[in-house]
Amino acid sequence: MIVNISLPDNTKYDITIDTLEKQYFDRKVVIVTNPTVSGLHLEYLKEKISAKELSVVTIPDGEQYKHMKTIEDILEHCFEQKLNRNSLLIAFGGGVIGDMTGFAASIYQRGIDFIQIPTTLLSQVDASVGGKTGVNNKFGKNLIGSFHQPIAVNIDPHFLTTLPKREVGAGIAEIVKMAVTFNKDFFSWLEENDLNDKENVKTAIAKSVETKAWVVSQDEKEKGLRAALNYGHTFGHVIENETNYNTYLHGEAVGIGMVMANELACKIGYMSEDEALRVKKLLEKYDIPTDYKIEDVEDFYEHFFLDKKSLDNKIKFIVPKGIGDCEITDEISKDDVMQVLKGFTN
Numbered sequence: 001m002i003v004n005i006s007l008p009d010n011t012k013y014d015i016t017i018d019t020l021e022k023q024y025f026d027r028k029v030v031i032v033t034n035p036t037v038s039g040l041h042l043e044y045l046k047e048k049i050s051a052k053e054l055s056v057v058t059i060p061d062g063e064q065y066k067h068m069k070t071i072e073d074i075l076e077h078c079f080e081q082k083l084n085r086n087s088l089l090i091a092f093g094g095g096v097i098g099d100m101t102g103f104a105a106s107i108y109q110r111g112i113d114f115i116q117i118p119t120t121l122l123s124q125v126d127a128s129v130g131g132k133t134g135v136n137n138k139f140g141k142n143l144i145g146s147f148h149q150p151i152a153v154n155i156d157p158h159f160l161t162t163l164p165k166r167e168v169g170a171g172i173a174e175i176v177k178m179a180v181t182f183n184k185d186f187f188s189w190l191e192e193n194d195l196n197d198k199e200n201v202k203t204a205i206a207k208s209v210e211t212k213a214w215v216v217s218q219d220e221k222e223k224g225l226r227a228a229l230n231y232g233h234t235f236g237h238v239i240e241n242e243t244n245y246n247t248y249l250h251g252e253a254v255g256i257g258m259v260m261a262n263e264l265a266c267k268i269g270y271m272s273e274d275e276a277l278r279v280k281k282l283l284e285k286y287d288i289p290t291d292y293k294i295e296d297v298e299d300f301y302e303h304f305f306l307d308k309k310s311l312d313n314k315i316k317f318i319v320p321k322g323i324g325d326c327e328i329t330d331e332i333s334k335d336d337v338m339q340v341l342k343g344f345t346n
C-alpha cells in the first residue's frame with residue numbers, strides 16, 4: 001500500500017507499507033543505524049540495497065545519545081566517505097535514528113536526501129512521516145532541529161517481529177492518539193480488531209500514516225493543526241521528566257497523558273465519561289499504562305511550563321471533543337487542571 005504526502009511547496013513523497021523491495025541507487029549511500037537494529041536486520045536490508053558505494057555508520061542505541069556529538073559522528077563518517085550533495089542517507093532504526101539521520105541530512109553540505117526505513121511501530125506510524133528532525137540538549141527534548149522531509153518512507157512490517165512487547169504498546173499508544181484526535185471510524189475499527197494480528201497491524205499503520213500525512217500536508221511547520229498530534233504529550237512530558245526518563249517509554253507516558261487529557265475534556269464538557277472509558281479500555285487491552293500517582297500537584301503543574309510548547313507562559317492543551325475531533329487551547333483555567341491532577345493523587 002502506498003500513501004502519498006504532498007506539501008504546499010510541491011514536495012511530494014511516497015510512504016510505502018509493504019515488504020521492502022530491492023532498491024537501486026546510482027549514488028553513494030550511507031545507512032545510519034544502531035547495534036540493536038543492525039544485529040537483527042542489517043543483513044536483510046543490505047540484500048535489498050544496491051548502490052554505487054554503500055557504507056554503514058553505527059551509533060550507540062538510546063535516547064541519551066540523541067545529541068549533537070552523535071550528529072558530529074554521523075557527519076564525520078559522511079566526510080570520510082566523501083559524500084557529495086547528490087549522496088543519500090538511509091535512517092534505519094526507530095524514531096531516535098530517524099530524527100538524527102534526518103537532521104544530519106539536513107545540514108550535511110546544506111542538505112542532502114534521506115530515506116526513512118523505520119523499524120519500531122512508533123516510528124512506522126508517526127516519527128518517520130512529516131520531516132521533523134532533531135536532537136536533545138540539556139535544556140530539553142528535540143530543541144535543536146530542522147524540518148527536512150525524506151524523499152521516501154519505506155515501512156516494512158517484517159521488522160516488527162523482533163520488537164519487544166512494551167515497544168509495540170508504545171507504538172499502539174500513538175495509533176490510538178491519531179484515531180482519537182482525527183478519526184472516529186478508525187477508533188471504532190481499533191476497538192473491533194486485534195492488533196496482535198499481522199494484517200490488522202498493517203491496516204492500522206496505513207490508517208495512522210494516512211492521518212499523519214493529511215495533517216502534515218495541512219500544516220507542515222506546526223503553526224496550528226499539527227500541534228493536535230501532541231495530544232497526551234503535555235501531561236506525558238511531565239511524567240517522563242518527573243520519572244527521569246527511565247520508567248516509561250515515551251509512548252507509554254503519552255498513553256497516561258491521553259487518559260489525563262480525557263479527564264480534562266470530561267471536566268470541561270468536551271467528552272463523555274463513557275468515551276473516556278473507551279479510550280482507557282483500548283489502551284489497557286495492550287497493557288499500556290493508564291494510571292500514574294502524582295506526588296505533588298503544584299509541582300506537576302509547574303512542570304508544564306518547561307515544555308517548549310508552552311509559549312508566553314500559557315499551557316497548550318490538546319483536548320478531545322468526543323472521539324475523532326479535538327481542540328488546541330491555552331484557555332483552560334488552572335482550577336480545572338488542578339482538579340484533574342488531584343484525581344491522580346491516590
Ligand code: NAD
Pocket residue numbers: 034036037040061062063066093094095096097099119120121122123126127128129130131132133142159160161162163164167170250
Ligand atoms: P527508539 O528509536 O529509541 O527505539 C526503541 C528501541 O527499540 C531501541 O532500543 C531500538 O534500538 C530498538 N529497536 C528498533 N527497531 C527494533 C526492532 N525492529 N526490533 C527490536 N528492537 C528494535 O524509540 P522510538 O520509540 O522508535 O522513537 C522515539 C523517538 O522518536 C524519540 O526520540 C522521539 O522524540 C521521536 N519522535 C519523533 C517524531 C517526529 O515526528 N519526528 C514523532 C514521534 C517521536
